[in-house]
Amino acid sequence: MPAVELGPGAPGPPAGRPDADRPGPRWTGRLAFAAFTRSWQAQAGLAVVVILVLFCFLSPLFYRTNQVTVQLNLKDLPPGGSHPLGTDDTGYDVLGRLMVAGQSSLELGFAVAIATTVFGTAYGAIAGIAGGIVDAVMMRIVDTLLAIPWLVLLLILVNYLTPNLWTIILLLSILSWLGVARLVRGEVISLRTRDFVLAARTMGSTSARIVFRHLIPNALGVIVVSATFSIADAILALSTLSFLGLGLPPPHADWGTMLTNGLNDLFNGYWWLVYPPAVILIVTIIAFSLIGDALRDSLDVRLRRH
């Protein structure tokens, strides 16, 4: 197994060496990267994500369709001719809609992942490094929010804010940083009693220096893996919101909403309204999960997915 982080023989210079201040994981990071790129999960996952991004953001430049005004005279057309994947119940071209919807879904996934990772990491790191009363208070705040079922919190907030892409990103971020914060705090507490940190502290490094030079780089594995999974989780959560009727309002779309609307035509054989969004949604989530898996294996992070 490469690049051990939590294993007993923690990497990093042994205590007392003059260069103890040097961040531990730099060379192991390079090893981990090599291991990552070698794994089939990473190759497959990355390839799919690149294709998806090109499909959603680049192909609309070549494949132009009307995705703003409804054309009910063109509704529910089967695939063929000028509509390779047919049209939906309001006359939108399904292929073009997949692209537009994919933009929302991917933007949301990435935005939520970045927001929750940045905030959750900072919060968890501060709690973990501060310790004592500060830590206790900060973590009880997290507990408070975790104690309210997320769906209840979401329903209340989504009814309060008018749903659009940005408010949904905000809401999902508010709900997802809690897990990241707990994770990073646990990691920081575990790391800060490690020898190389103790050594750095003995040698008079400042707290901030210890955090940025040692703790965060060492916890990076956990953070990156959790960020990757949170992309998939956010896209899945958005589809759940659509199921509850709280998704993006028309004419905007996301894959979950498309899938949800496709249900209306469950029994009358309009398969092109169900298959394409279902397949692309599932493939996307699998792709991000594969990347997350590969990262976890190469960084050997023991991560609990909540």
Next chain:
Amino acid sequence: MSVLSDQAAALAPGRRPGLWSGRRSRVLTLLGRRLIQIPVVLFVVSILTFWLIELVPGDPGRNALGQYATPAQVRAWDVSNGLTGPITGRYLHWLSDFVSGNWGTSFVYQVPSRPLVFGHLVNTLFLGLFAFVLLVPLALVLGSIQAYREGGRTDRGITIALMSLSSVPEFVIGVLLLVVFAVGLNLVPVESGAFATGDFAQRLQVTTLPAVTLAVAYLAVLARMVRTGTAGALTAQFHRTAVLKGLRPAQIVRRHVARNALIPTLQLVGIYLGTLLGGSAVVETLFNYPGLGALLVVAAERKDPVLLTDGVMITGVIALLALLLTDIGLILMDPRIRFEAGES
């Protein structure tokens, strides 16, 4: 604690009595602290919930009486249901009711709140337990197979299969199961709720589909944990020793590997319990299963502060106990975590 003893602890957790008692004292300290902190957190949760529900647009009186009622009638209805006046006063009224155990009435359902909440809690726990019973053996088998065949074709195949399964939104799986087993084969009713009042066999019957849906959602996570845990244990020192001693594989699994899976399992139960109440809400809504998650969704949508806050208190207690469980697991599992004075 020296590096050496750390290593020993990691290789054979719980085997050295001295270490174990040290952890036990830490666990006890943690328990003591949380015993004081949990009520405080719950108090804050109740204030937050009571205040948040005010944000939901809509007037319960108008919802109840409809468009033809006059504004004065709507106001009178709100007054008679205790929904007007300063929020502080209403909160204190709720608090005294809650503490005294006389929990007031849900205006949405027009029945006392306490039996409603506990009745639905029992249903959710039944659902959760059912799902867990379905889940654990399957996850243990799949995860162990993967661990023994780590990196092989079987491992990859199972990984991909589980990943695909967990990539399908649970409401999709739910509808799929309904279409096949309720409509197609007519084995179970579509609607769990209206039938869940019968005897135990009937309860099992109506809970099966929601439980399977819930189990599918957790299967990939659990199997992954089993795989990691088992793989770790297989490469550990004591396992190698056991193999060298010539123990049969079954014995090894029973005596060593399984024992070392105890702590992760404890954590898992914590995580599972913590996410069950929130996670089951979608499944409960889809199947109209009378669980606490779906009840709270209705209370939030319909702006019923008494029912919502009462219910959130109960889910809060469970979620906080679950967090405590995972934290205890963390202490027991990772030898390096030191819960120093003032931390927890």
Next chain:
Amino acid sequence: MPLNISSPPKAGRRAVVTTVAVAFALVLAACSSSGSKTPSSGSSSAAAAGGVYNLGLNTPTGSIDPLTTADFNAMYVVGLASANLIIESPSGKLEPQLASSWTQAADKLSWTIDLQPNAKFSNGKPVTASDVIYTFNQILGASSQSPAKSSFTGIVKSVAAGSDGKSVVFTLDTPYSDFPYLLTGANTWILPSGTKDTNWISDPVGAGQFILEKYTPGQGVTYKKNPYYWDASAVKVSGVSAKFFNDDQSELLAFQSGQIDQITSDPSIKAALGTSYRQQRAGYVKFDGLVFNVTKAPFNNVKVRQAVAWALNRPAIAQTVYSGNATVGNDVPTFPDYAVQPQGLTARSANTAKVKQLLGNQVISFTITSYQGTQGEQTYAQLIQQQLDATGSFKVKLNLLTEAAYYATTSSTPWLNAPVTITDWANRLPTQLYSLLYAPGATWNASHYDNSQLDKLNKQYEATTDQAERQTLANQIAQIQWTDVPVIVAAFEQSDVYLGQAVHGSFPNGQQFNGGFDFRGITVSH
């Protein structure tokens, strides 16, 4: 939500199905149509003749109490166990219920209602004049929270027992020729004298066709036949089991698997079920009004309002939004089942030349505000956008809010303030709709329309009993509504109910609240 109280609101949630599910569904649909089905054992307590009717409802959202109930599902729950004095058939005809006949006095200021001689409550006690008086005193009392109160305010002066002791006399403030229709509404179910106005559900006594046996919050209600119902021999089913659904998809699946005996049709259900089940008309339900705020530009200009009205393709709206279950409207809120239909108006149809004539070469831009969902408003908004944009004279944007945000209770609530909105209105008398939608200063007058001439004509209409005079007044009222177009009424939606294979007979009075949820003549075989 508040506005469409008489049509079954469909749950907003939507379930989704994967590829595999569709494949399975198609295969299974094929199997199930050929193979024989055994209904689930879950509800097989039906042994008596006629069987237990399995009813699917959405979970009631309002209170469950005869005096205050306001949503369709709660009305159904209460209505099965309660009875009105009079009910209204889907064709708009009045039918006797607890009242056997009704007559207007010569001075037009009082109505005498004769009670059925054998009308009894579910506890066996006879329905007397004092029960009727008690009920209406509850509705009209100072502390009444009953939504029915506003229907009678300014109309009914007092209620007293008739001289023969078997009748009730309503004395009115002003003549009101449609008065008996007001007795068919929800919240005018007759209660036994002395019934407390709270917690009816814990002691549900009524004079309806069924006795409420058990109510399980959020799950369902069971009823058995009421042997004391005045026309009990005509009720063939031995009971009703109502189950509450939160999700349209699971309700549809329950119907297809035979667990419930009926489902209310909507476009997606119609598409799914096609013609393989028996359909029964339940009655006219609602119209979706395109409401112009006449105080806001560009709709303060009547020509713009008329131009929009002439730009719409109404048959296409009836077909697309209501999947054909609708009658085309002409911007007058008189439901097609009402006795007096306005005459002499030109039926508006899509006419681009007229639009150009009204607007010249201007292009009018505006945003339609409505809400998302499957009840038709969203599709309607999208279709209007498409039809208006196609004329070249309009540029339309949509602002589709969540239902809660649209009907927010703040003073700036979108549905009463935005320049143009889409709101659904339940089937009511034309004069009732006038006083809610068009009357100056009315709370729900979202168009902020104010026309004293129209107000005067409506008061005259309410008072008149002479048929010819009513027709003349109705024509004049309609002419103003048609010319000024504060509200576009493009189509009146009808509700259909699909009946399962086990159901025999047909519902004599539809399944709207004013039809009394009448199960006479229905039998089920399972």
